[in-house]
Amino acid sequence: MAQLEITDVSKVFPGGTVAVDRFSLKVADGELVCLLGPSGSGKSTLLRMVGGFERPSSGVIAIDGEDVTRVPPERRPTGMVFQSHALWSHMNVFRNLAFGLKLRRLPKDEIRRRVEAVLELVGLAGYGARQTNQLSGGQQQRVALARSLVLEPKILLLDEPFASLDQHLRERLREEVRDIQQRLKITTLFVTHGQDEALALADRIVVMRDGRTEQVGSPDMVYREPATPFVAGFIGTMNLVEGRVAGGRFERGGFGVPVPVADGPVTIAVRPEALGIAPSDGAASHVHRVTDYGTHAIVDIELADGTRVKAMVREARDWRAGQGVALKPEAFAAYRDDAVVHRG
Ligand SMILES: Nc1ncnc2c1ncn2[C@@H]1O[C@H](COP(=O)(O)OP(=O)(O)O)[C@@H](O)[C@H]1O
Ligand SMILES: [Mg+2]
Numbered sequence: 001m002a003q004l005e006i007t008d009v010s011k012v013f014p015g016g017t018v019a020v021d022r023f024s025l026k027v028a029d030g031e032l033v034c035l036l037g038p039s040g041s042g043k044s045t046l047l048r049m050v051g052g053f054e055r056p057s058s059g060v061i062a063i064d065g066e067d068v069t070r071v072p073p074e075r076r077p078t079g080m081v082f083q084s085h086a087l088w089s090h091m092n093v094f095r096n097l098a099f100g101l102k103l104r105r106l107p108k109d110e111i112r113r114r115v116e117a118v119l120e121l122v123g124l125a126g127y128g129a130r131q132t133n134q135l136s137g138g139q140q141q142r143v144a145l146a147r148s149l150v151l152e153p154k155i156l157l158l159d160e161p162f163a164s165l166d167q168h169l170r171e172r173l174r175e176e177v178r179d180i181q182q183r184l185k186i187t188t189l190f191v192t193h194g195q196d197e198a199l200a201l202a203d204r205i206v207v208m209r210d211g212r213t214e215q216v217g218s219p220d221m222v223y224r225e226p227a228t229p230f231v232a233g234f235i236g237t238m239n240l241v242e243g244r245v246a247g248g249r250f251e252r253g254g255f256g257v258p259v260p261v262a263d264g265p266v267t268i269a270v271r272p273e274a275l276g277i278a279p280s281d282g283a284a285s286h287v288h289r290v291t292d293y294g295t296h297a298i299v300d301i302e303l304a305d306g307t308r309v310k311a312m313v314r315e316a317r318d319w320r321a322g323q324g325v326a327l328k329p330e331a332f333a334a335y336r337d338d339a340v341v342h343r344g
Pocket of ligand 1: 019037038042
């Protein structure tokens with residue numbers, strides 16, 4: 001069990017790229033926090049600094065109150081799992097896992113006991129004698145995870161560990177990681193660019209953009225109340241309609257909502273599931289396409305001015321291309337200058 005505190009950490013690479021920009025975060029004992037952001041937003045650099053593989057340009061990283069900013073990786077109580085499994089291909093699974101324990105000069109029977117226990121934990125009991133190149137991609141990532149866990153780190157760091165796997169396997173492994181993490185109550189930082197992964201895994205999500213925090217909150221919070229249009233557009237499917245408020249009302253191509261703020265530009269964000277639609281002959285907006293996903297359908301709508309929005313409906317068969325629709329947003333947010341100015 002451990003707490004992690006990152007205070008005002010920046011990383012400027014030679015050449016001037018600011019990868020991480022005055023970033024601060026506290027991770028509580030046993031908490032799983034996902035760093036979520038697009039490619040290049042500084043997630044890996046931040047994680048590597050926590051693991052000690054990269055030195056911050058400024059700022060402090062502390063674990064359980066102890067400053068580790070200048071401590072090398074092998075002397076930090078952290079374990080890191082990378083995107084591409086960096087297993088040693090000339091060693092079997094057992095020796096891959098035993099390696100770090102041997103360096104610590106643990107007795108042989110203790111090493112065997114711990115390796116067997118961790119193999120059991122990741123669902124690979126009995127795989128010790130296997131060569132790593134005889135494992136599937138998913139099994140290799142399980143071994144990579146086991147190799148970190150066997151050293152009993154206080155803090156587990158995972159950098160897109162399942163990105164190279166197919167979606168089915170990725171979903172299964174992330175559930176396993178969550179189970180293991182909760183069983184061990186291990187403080188965890190998990191990097192991903194997949195919003196579904198973050199929503200499914202995290203106690204809290206940190207949405208990153210250009211090396212900075214855009215929003216921190218529970219999955220529910222960042223999904224339901226995105227603080228900025230960037231978060232709104234990044235997490236889940238969101239209709240973002242830009243335009244102007246005039247006289248307390250936003251209107252664009254037949255899409256209208258009351259927005260009681262001063263006249264001026266706003267961006268309206270509404271989820272497809274919160275955009276009510278009704279057939280309306282002669283309406284300015286019409287159905288462009290209907291896509292049936294089995295559990296639900298998505299109706300693509302073209303507004304009078306050509307803007308496209310999506311609405312979620314139960315039954316695809318109720319809708320056909322060309323049909324006129326009236327729009328009734330049931331829940332929406334209005335943003336101005338990157339901040340929420342109204343929720344309706
Ligand atoms: N070793 C490096 N040298 C120079 N620039 C780097 C280095 N590593 C990362 N960067 C730059 O830092 C920024 C953040 O990268 P990274 O942390 O890998 O982002 P993410 O993991 O979110 O995709 C990017 O602009 C990237 O090009
Ligand atoms: Mg990365």
